[in-house]
Amino acid sequence: MDISAYKGIHVFCEISKGNIIENSLELLGEATVLKSKIAHTPEVTAVVIGYALDQYTDLLAEHGADRIVLIDDKKYQDYRPDFYAEALAQTAKKYLPEILLVGATLKGEEIGPTTAMMLHTGMAAHCVELNIREDGQFVQVVPAFGGKVLGDILCPNFRPQMASMKAGLSSKVTFKGKEAVVESFSPDVKGFGDKIEIVEVIEETKEKITLGGAELVITGGFGIGTQEGWYKLEQLATKLGGVTGCTRPALDEGWTEHDETMIGTSGVAIKPKVYLGFGISGAAHHTCGIKTAGTIISVNKDPNAPIFDVSDYKVVGDWEKIVEALIQVL
């Protein structure tokens, strides 16, 4: 493999329910950042696979694509991993990108490694960060052991260097009025032929989340004070797309009936990405339930509240004002 022949950053742009997903737009933004850090300022290409794709070109250009490759065919209308992966691989074989980014969605997690195999290259999954080192080397940072360890991954000898990232880790960048070169590409994609048949595609509405699987949990303690106050917390939870957990005082006061959402020794232990505690003092029997939460942000008007010892971020203030401000900003 002649490494130097590979130039450019490809971003696979995934479509869900008729829209380019946020994750892909963020990766385009990420690609523009990488582009600015690489000496030869590589071109950013958005690769889209699907059907009736012309509608997306303006959006993709505005979010940083210099070039847009459309693989537009009815055969891609419904998702077949073998077709998508092969189409993406054929695109890479034609354009020889040095970096290929894929969103770490359920489809991306499948397409990415398959494409990597077809290209005999390496892929780092679920990266939390992408960097260009001082020596020009592309570095992918991945978590292990539930985030206890972070490691750098390099792909020095193979191209394209592939990486996937989940949504929310990079930022979209908008380039108003930017134009991109749009190309159609019709690779000869066979996949596994008739060994795979699509029988039915089912679209579902989102289900209720239980505390255990929730990624963002808001909890209120005795400091909430009133039922009305509690409702504000629930409102914030809805806006954030999270779930409300509670502590014993909240249950005892009757602000919530859901004792299955009580967090603590006799309740639930949770591992959300984000834990927001309002008016919670931090009694041991509650905090042991949140020990392994990702990021803990606590708001309490008592600067010596024990909860702060186990929080990543400490806000000393009136919880109600903060909650109202959050609801406003969101």
Added chain:
Amino acid sequence: MFEFFNEDQKMLRSVVRELVEKEVAPHAAKWDEEDKCPVELFKVFGEQGLLGIFVSPEYGGAGLGLTERAIVLEEVARYSAGFSIALMTHDLCTAAIYNHGTEEQKKAWLPKLCTAEVIGGLSVTEPTGGSDLTNQATTIEANENGYVLNGRKVFITNSHIADLNIWTGTSGVNAKGRKELSAVLIPPGTPGLSAGRKENKLGLRGSVTGDTIAKDVQLSADAIVGKEGKGAGLALHTIGHFGRSGMSAIATGILRGCVEEAVKFGNERLIYGKPLTKIPAMQAIIAENQIAFEAASAMLYNATAIYDRGEDAIARLAAVKYFTTEEAVSSARRTMDLMGGYGVINEYPVGRFLRDALANIPSGGTSQIMKVIVAGNVLR
């Protein structure tokens, strides 16, 4: 803890622990509060082969021993001593039939006990006293159809849920004029047998304990378990080995629970800016818990291994029962001390551990009786 388990015993423990963490741990506090015995779980344990684990395969068991049974009960008791004693009592019925029953009785009932198709019970204790074993008022009288059973038993675990019951009662007098006991098997649905009052216990809630009443219970001629007149031997052997090793296993489970809860709370609770475990007085408590657990485990499994190699272990198990059950009470109490105010809050399991440990002591013979047995054996 005891280190000389074989590979199968180690895997058994890890498998039972997984089952217990899934099916028992989440509900233990609720069962204690509601005083509810989760009868539906008997079948789950039966399916996993955990009931009648000492019964040979020809009768539906796993062909293992008292050691493996103790492992199961210990693991369950770490979270729910109450449910553990319910399982233990079921096993007493199984053990009585397995060790003393006729071939017909074994074939008829052991497979069903092993799968928990029937739940077992053993009724021995009378209002006149449990310690005073042979002084029973229950009568087993021969008649033209077999035997008639009349009497009342107290403090019987599984009283309201057992399908298959074994009762002891007086069946005659011996040459010296002393009462002779026999044991009888009462099949499910036999008329005249009922459960009476249900006790509201201080601990071991999660098992149901109460009176059982026999009024003119007609049994067939083959209802005697073992030999007529040998009922005392059956009771002493069954309770002496299977009962007391069971209670010791339960106590050991509680001891382990105390070790783990003390460490967990001690590490999390901050006082004077540091975890409790930094304070020497707290470390002493944790050490005492650990020592008690180590001693209990070693003593228990040494005794069960002796039984499993074919020897009588009654005196040994009396010593084990005395030691482990008393230690469980001390350990639970000192763990509560470590936890300070939180120790008396029912959100934490340690208060329940103390109550369960206390309730475990008079079961299968009081601590005073245990000492009588031990001394009696030493001074023989």
Added chain:
Amino acid sequence: MSLSIAVCVKPVPDSDHYDKITIDPKTKRVNRDGIPTIINTMDKNAIEAALKLKEEHGGKVTVFTMAPDSAVENLRRVLAMGVDEAFLCSDRALGGADTWATSYTLYKAIAKAGAYDIVILGNETEDGGTAQVPSQLGEWMAIPHMTNVLSMAYDGEHKMTISRKTDEGSIKYRVALPAVFSVVRETNEPRIPNVMGILKAKSKPLTIFRAEDLDVNPEFIGLKGSPTQPGDIFSPDMSRKSEVISGEPEEIAVKIIAEIKKTGYVIG
């Protein structure tokens, strides 16, 4: 028609003990000494799926893993669940493999051991969580592969109807065998071994393959054969920093939202 099913599993450090993991600053390797290993949780779902198929259609379930010799203990546990046979690929030369080299090794082990109608894996592991091995194994084997499988139904004649999860809902496919599928936690409830299973486990065949037993290209295995290479490792600071966020409520709100986004959580 009865099914010959292969399941690939991985022993991983028990996540309850993650806080004991340390990093050797000199070798940049993760120190896992003293941390017990268990079978990756989703792999148990894979084993359960395989055992269910065997119960329904007859056949045999064989487990493969690439791990150190100590994995024999984990494999005994898997055999106790009802699996018929196990193969352990253990060799220093296999160490340090990324998903490319790992899937290659598993492919070679499976090829050496026999012909299989279905290969089932857990979607991802708790310790690395790349979710890449199932797809890459399918590619090596040049057979259809599908991840995030929620249900599998065998028609008795070389085809499976499967339902797999997507971000929009689910898709049902009919797939010709042989094929590779990876399952998730929602797929089933893994059984806990029973006592008979435990007693039978030690007499079931467990074979250790060393690198020379497998027909592998030495350039494709282990760290040497991995297109991706590890760089620096570091442990993010575990103690909670209690960093103060201050300002007016609106400013605080904006800062809080920024921190939420940093965790990777998607708002709404």
